Amino acid sequence: MDPTAVGRSGAVILRPMRVDDVAEAERLSALAFAVLEGNSDLTRPPERAAAWQVRTAHLVSRDGAGCWVADADGTMVGFATSLRREGLWILATYAVHPSWQARGIGRALLDAAAHHGRGALRRMVGATTDPKALRRYRSAGLDLHPTMVLEGTVGATAMELPLHVRDGRPSDHEWMDSLDRGLRGAGRGEDHTLLSALHPLRVIDRPHRRGYAYLAPDSTVELLAASDRRTATDLLTDALSGAVGADVRQAHVTAANQWAIDVGMAAGLSLRAQGYLCLAGMKPPSPYLHHRALL
Ligand SMILES: CC(C)(COP(=O)(O)OP(=O)(O)OC[C@H]1O[C@@H](n2cnc3c(N)ncnc32)[C@H](O)[C@@H]1OP(=O)(O)O)[C@@H](O)C(=O)NCCC(=O)NCCS
Missing domain, CATH: 3.40.630.90 (Aminopeptidase)
Known part of the structure; x- marks a missing residue:
């Protein structure tokens, strides 16, 4: 499937993420996760935000075909970043602005990012407890394994x-x-x-x-x-x-x-x-503690 074919959802278009989108994606990600977790602080501490940006810029440069933005009239309303390593596809980060959630934008973003993993035998996604995310991952054929902290x-x-x-x-x-x-x-x-x-x-x-x-x-x-x-x-x-x-x-x-x-x-x-490790084509690795984004 051509990911650009899922590019329109009302006034929202999907486009490949650029390195100059990374700072805005970081703010959107911090906001979406803070709202999900009920935190009043909607931003990350500067050093965590900087590390997030370095990691995401690495993915956009290395796995451009797996990183997508949902854009509404020039404003980023969602994004998905993913990576492909050998026969493994990984969803790194995935968020839609709280005001734009549950309108199908997440589905379109996930489809576009997953195209980067076509043919991969294995898939890994680390999930929050957002029921919308879990619905997306299960619909995509991933098995949900609960995780602990x-x-x-x-x-x-x-x-x-x-x-x-x-x-x-x-x-x-x-x-x-x-x-x-x-x-x-x-x-x-x-x-x-x-x-x-x-x-x-x-x-x-x-x-x-x-x-x-x-x-x-x-x-x-x-x-x-x-x-x-x-x-x-x-x-x-x-x-x-x-x-x-x-x-x-x-x-x-x-x-x-x-x-x-x-x-x-x-x-x-x-x-x-707390949370889930979502997998396809594999069992939970052991002895192993997965990375939050590079799994
Ligand atoms: C997860 C997320 C990216 C999905 O994006 P989205 O645009 O909201 O997703 P969609 O609208 O495409 O899909 C949401 C699905 O959940 C369903 N849904 C909506 N509200 C729901 C609720 N309260 N409970 C359960 N399911 C719900 C929708 O019907 C839809 O399922 P369907 O397409 O099978 O009908 C977005 O909700 C988000 O940013 N959440 C907070 C951050 C997060 O958890 N990110 C994922 C990291 S693991």
């Missing part, structure tokens, strides 16, 4: 500092790609350069066991992939050990990753359900 203050208790964890470097990216191919069917290629610029990278590279984790500012992990549960446990423990006494929030835990629940509970965190 671990949160609270990291206790100083029995957290034994794991051995063999070191800082990652560019020469690690090749084996990290092989690990991701085994876990999610696709390496990350240039996304590792982007992620390494935004986050500290910690790795374990031992005979017969390997894994990596990109760390968030609060010392949780933004993304973790490992060959086995012990390595994943060591990497998450290593990350949380940097947050003893601080409040943290570790999201994106699927039921396939009980090891992460064990680490979180050992660190004194509480567990609750």
